[in-house]
Amino acid sequence: MILRRFLFDRITETWMVTALVTILLLPLIIGIALYLKALPLFEIQNLPHLIGSSEWLPTDGKFGFWPFINSSMYVTVLSFIFAAPVCLLAGIYLTQFASKNLVRIMQPVMDILAGLPSVIYGMWGILIIVPFVGNVLAPFLNINSSGYTMLAGGIVLAVMCIPYMLNMLIEIFNTVPIGLKEASLSMGATFWQAVKHVVIRKSYPGIISAYGLGLAKAFGETLAVMMVVGNRVQITHNPFKAGYPLPALIANNYGEMLSIPMYDSALMFAALLLLVIILIINLVFRYFIYKTKTR
Amino acid sequence: MYLQNSETMTKQAPDITLKPKVTSIVKINNLNVHVGQHHILKNINLEITKNKITVLLGPSGCGKTTLLKCLNKLTDLYTELRVSGKIFIEEDDILNTQKNVPVIRQKMGLLSQLPYPLPISIYKNVAYGIKLKGVRDKKLIEYNVEKYLREVGLWNEVKDRLHNSPTSLSIGQQQRLCLARGLAVKPRIILADEPTSSLDPISSKIIENLFRKLKKNYTIILVTHVLRQAVRLADNVVFMYYGEIIEQGHSKDLFKNPKTEKLREYMLEGN
Ligand SMILES: Nc1ncnc2c1ncn2[C@@H]1O[C@H](COP(=O)(O)OP(=O)(O)O)[C@@H](O)[C@H]1O
Ligand SMILES: [Mg+2]
Numbered sequence: 001m002i003l004r005r006f007l008f009d010r011i012t013e014t015w016m017v018t019a020l021v022t023i024l025l026l027p028l029i030i031g032i033a034l035y036l037k038a039l040p041l042f043e044i045q046n047l048p049h050l051i052g053s054s055e056w057l058p059t060d061g062k063f064g065f066w067p068f069i070n071s072s073m074y075v076t077v078l079s080f081i082f083a084a085p086v087c088l089l090a091g092i093y094l095t096q097f098a099s100k101n102l103v104r105i106m107q108p109v110m111d112i113l114a115g116l117p118s119v120i121y122g123m124w125g126i127l128i129i130v131p132f133v134g135n136v137l138a139p140f141l142n143i144n145s146s147g148y149t150m151l152a153g154g155i156v157l158a159v160m161c162i163p164y165m166l167n168m169l170i171e172i173f174n175t176v177p178i179g180l181k182e183a184s185l186s187m188g189a190t191f192w193q194a195v196k197h198v199v200i201r202k203s204y205p206g207i208i209s210a211y212g213l214g215l216a217k218a219f220g221e222t223l224a225v226m227m228v229v230g231n232r233v234q235i236t237h238n239p240f241k242a243g244y245p246l247p248a249l250i251a252n253n254y255g256e257m258l259s260i261p262m263y264d265s266a267l268m269f270a271a272l273l274l275l276v277i278i279l280i281i282n283l284v285f286r287y288f289i290y291k292t293k294t295r
Numbered sequence: 296m297y298l299q300n301s302e303t304m305t306k307q308a309p310d311i312t313l314k315p316k317v318t319s320i321v322k323i324n325n326l327n328v329h330v331g332q333h334h335i336l337k338n339i340n341l342e343i344t345k346n347k348i349t350v351l352l353g354p355s356g357c358g359k360t361t362l363l364k365c366l367n368k369l370t371d372l373y374t375e376l377r378v379s380g381k382i383f384i385e386e387d388d389i390l391n392t393q394k395n396v397p398v399i400r401q402k403m404g405l406l407s408q409l410p411y412p413l414p415i416s417i418y419k420n421v422a423y424g425i426k427l428k429g430v431r432d433k434k435l436i437e438y439n440v441e442k443y444l445r446e447v448g449l450w451n452e453v454k455d456r457l458h459n460s461p462t463s464l465s466i467g468q469q470q471r472l473c474l475a476r477g478l479a480v481k482p483r484i485i486l487a488d489e490p491t492s493s494l495d496p497i498s499s500k501i502i503e504n505l506f507r508k509l510k511k512n513y514t515i516i517l518v519t520h521v522l523r524q525a526v527r528l529a530d531n532v533v534f535m536y537y538g539e540i541i542e543q544g545h546s547k548d549l550f551k552n553p554k555t556e557k558l559r560e561y562m563l564e565g566n
Contacts, residue, residue, distance in 0.1 A: 100374075178372065180414075185400060189397065198414070
């Protein structure tokens with residue numbers, strides 16, 4: 001009996017440790033595998049050149065990733081600019097001002113939106129956002145545009161991220177104890193002052209981490225963006241022009257262009273870049289959270 | 296300036312002559328609170344005497360906290376509560392008034408069951424209410440922060456870390472900080488909702504002693520379910536049971552010969 005107990009403990013313990021180690025090592029293993037696969041590329045071009053160069057001529061053996069990195073960052077930042085304030089305001093409204101019934105209706109709606117496959121967002125983007133950008137917004141601003149643009153990508157991405165970030169923000173705002181708000185009000189704050197001084201302030205670290213997770217998700221999102229962004233290799237800062245984000249590069253070409261020498265190494269390098277950038281986003285936001293928590 | 300003064304004088308003059316010395320600062324008439332079908336407070340009629348400690352005593356769930364929250368209109372936060380009746384605070388009918396709510400609330404300092412220091416520094420916690428009142432003069436704020444931290448006996452303990460987060464303080468110190476920031480708003484009344492229930496005996500004693508000292512200048516309404524605390528501190532006692540006031544009176548008379556069976560029971564079990 002005791003022996004069984006002992007064995008049982010030992011087995012569960014080893015099992016848990018193994019599981020933990022696997023989870024911890026997984027990003028490292030993926031990173032190393034990608035690195036090894038990308039290695040041949042480093043032999044013909046050095047890292048700064050790979051990242052900084054805009055020359056993308058795979059048939060000539062020229063791989064410059066800057067257009068893709070640029071597009072990815074552009075679309076992500078665009079979506080963040082659209083989504084972040086909307087989420088913050090909606091989160092505050094839903095947790096502090098809205099009637100309980102509205103919250104009760106919104107909760108399942110957001111869960112459904114957060115769970116929709118990204119291809120549906122892509123379809124919706126093609127049906128609504130692309131024509132809107134191409135036929136309404138661009139003519140209005142006297143610009144010639146097909147609609148398949150980084151702006152469309154940013155909007156679709158923002159809409160995808162909103163339920164995800166909003167869900168997190170609502171949870172964060174709801175953890176602020178009502179006693180804190182009461183304290184602020186009892187000293188003569190107006191309701192809005194109490195929300196500003198207490199709820200938002202107390203939630204700083206949470207808001208930052210929600211934003212960080214949202215950004216990382218947006219940066220890695222592939223399908224929906226790929227469907228509306230135009231996929232053209234070019235450096236531009238014009239939202240009405242097409243872009244070509246990193247994930248789209250990989251998804252579009254893997255398995256098709258592999259007859260070109262070094263192309264598969266290049267795609268592996270793209271994946272590695274994606275991994276590293278998302279890692280950096282996470283680290284930067286962890287640092288911010290640490291900073292605000294210890295302030 | 297002169298004109299204004301004479302105007303207010305003539306306005307106030309009849310008040311002063313008509314009403315003899317007002318000793319009750321809060322008057323509650325027919326206060327009822329419902330949540331759905333649940334009748335939380337039933338026909339509450341109560342007068343609170345100035346510069347005394349009035350203890351609201353009763354078992355958990357009898358409506359003490361709700362009654363306290365009615366007084367400074369924190370019930371507004373809970374939209375499911377339906378409040379009716381009249382509450383006069385210094386002659387203001389606060390449930391049916393045009394006056395702005397923050398000004399009414401500033402007449403009362405709140406001390407809750409758990410200390411809730413705001414997520415800002417110790418100094419700013421005390422300065423918070425002062426700034427809300429519109430004071431901008433740094434020197435004046437500084438002076439008042441020190442004054443009220445001294446008043447609750449916290450100054451020497453925190454003077455070297457005023458700009459740290461209050462989370463570094465013990466719970467007992469945090470509760471005194473909350474008292475200090477409440478006093479800094481210069482209220483007339485202190486509302487305390489089981490302020491010692493989360494504290495150790497020594498911190499509780501400090502708070503109790505503070506209350507004895509503070510009643511010279513403030514009216515204190517103290518909620519507790521601890522009979523001994525009520526005996527130690529109360530001038531007046533209001534005994535509540537299931538949303539009703541069962542008995543009220545001077546502490547000495549009430550505890551010496553309780554008139555109702557309920558209070559007698561409560562006293563037996565409490566000792
Ligand atoms: N916002 C609310 N919604 C529903 N019920 C409430 C609410 N506030 C208080 N109550 C109910 O009212 C009763 C009195 O609560 P409370 O005033 O907190 O009692 P006490 O402070 O004496 O322990 C309890 O039965 C409680 O469940
Ligand atoms: Mg209570």
